[in-house]
């Protein structure tokens with residue numbers, strides 16, 4: 001396995017490489033050795049320096065390695081050059097994650113999403129290979145047989161991508177039907193989100209008896225599972241387990257899993273599960289928050305669940321909003337968690353006052369729509385309003401509206 005980057009990020013490169021090793025194990029690969037190269041800028045042809053590639057080639061030969069995995073996304077040309085020089089299979093982090101997803105997807109939607117992501121990753125790489133072969137083919141205008149085949153392959157892949165996209169649309173429409181039915185029942189939705197291996201499925205199982213596989217490996221869950229959960233207040237909510245996040249989650253995967261993750265956007269409350277016993281808990285929290293931001297779910301109230309406190313956690317971890325420290329294995333903690341969910345979902349009303357220029361009609365009407373306005377008067381060019389609304393609705397107000405709120409009780 002190969003890590004690479006500037007010396008300033010040494011610590012990060014090492015931990016990322018460790019994570020790559022766990023990913024490789026998940027994919028059933030036995031890791032023989034690690035190599036790290038520190039350099040300011042990646043080599044355009046090889047990613048790592050030429051000398052390093054030569055050493056690596058020796059090592060591959062001596063240790064009879066079948067594969068070299070690079071902890072960076074390789075450019076198409078770099079991949080070809082490395083493969084030729086090392087005489088073995090060369091994979092990058094993205095491909096490895098895509099492979100794991102392909103192995104693990106169970107539902108039709110999951111499988112289609114992964115295949116789509118794989119083909120979209122492959123397409124520009126085929127083009128790269130085409131350039132390379134056409135150069136080998138010699139003179140201008142001549143095309144080697146390899147190039148012709150690639151052209152057919154490309155066309156074939158594009159057609160397959162179109163087909164898969166349509167298929168996904170069909171599957172999603174079907175699912176939306178179910179979901180809107182659920183919406184009509186007006187049930188509260190809670191989603192479990194967070195870094196891979198944080199304990200989301202374990203929590204779903206422990207809270208609802210769902211029986212979802214929970215394992216000590218990365219990306220144990222790919223397909224979202226929902227179960228009913230009855231809270232101490234007797235409210236029945238829908239709890240959904242989702243695919244875990246990881247640093248540098250391949251862009252194509254985020255895109256094709258977007259609709260699955262849309263269930264996250266629909267949620268009334270997010271339980272952001274963090275493995276508090278992990279040495280890199282903070283970095284994992286940040287990475288998960290990044291993905292959440294990318295999904296535009298940042299207006300949903302979040303309860304940060306610092307999990308696995310039974311297996312040791314010496315660092316002080318803090319979250320921006322509400323948080324709770326638990327062990328998913330402890331019954332008492334699960335009760336506290338449910339009580340906390342209850343209190344966040346049924347938080348006492350927030351009371352407040354706002355002063356909005358009368359010219360901002362859309363902001364005024366938005367507040368009227370979202371909140372119970374019990375007093376309002378116009379003073380000069382300003383509308384003064386006293387209102388109340390449930391906390392979870394308050395937290396979902398846009399920044400534009402919040403900017404005019406002057407007091408909150």
Ligand SMILES: Nc1nc2c(ncn2[C@@H]2O[C@H](COP(=O)(O)OP(=O)(O)OP(=O)(O)O)[C@@H](O)[C@H]2O)c(=O)[nH]1
Nearest residue numbers: 197198199200201202214215216219220221244328
């Ligand atoms: N000690 C301890 N282990 C836990 C706790 N919660 C979960 N685990 C273990 O952590 C590992 C990962 O748990 P999962 O529930 O599969 O994690 P996940 O977040 O669903 O992971 P992905 O599906 O990969 O995203 C399993 O081996 C669990 O048994 C906990 O509170 N304490």
Ligand SMILES: [Mg+2]
Nearest residue numbers: 200201220221
């Ligand atoms: Mg899981």
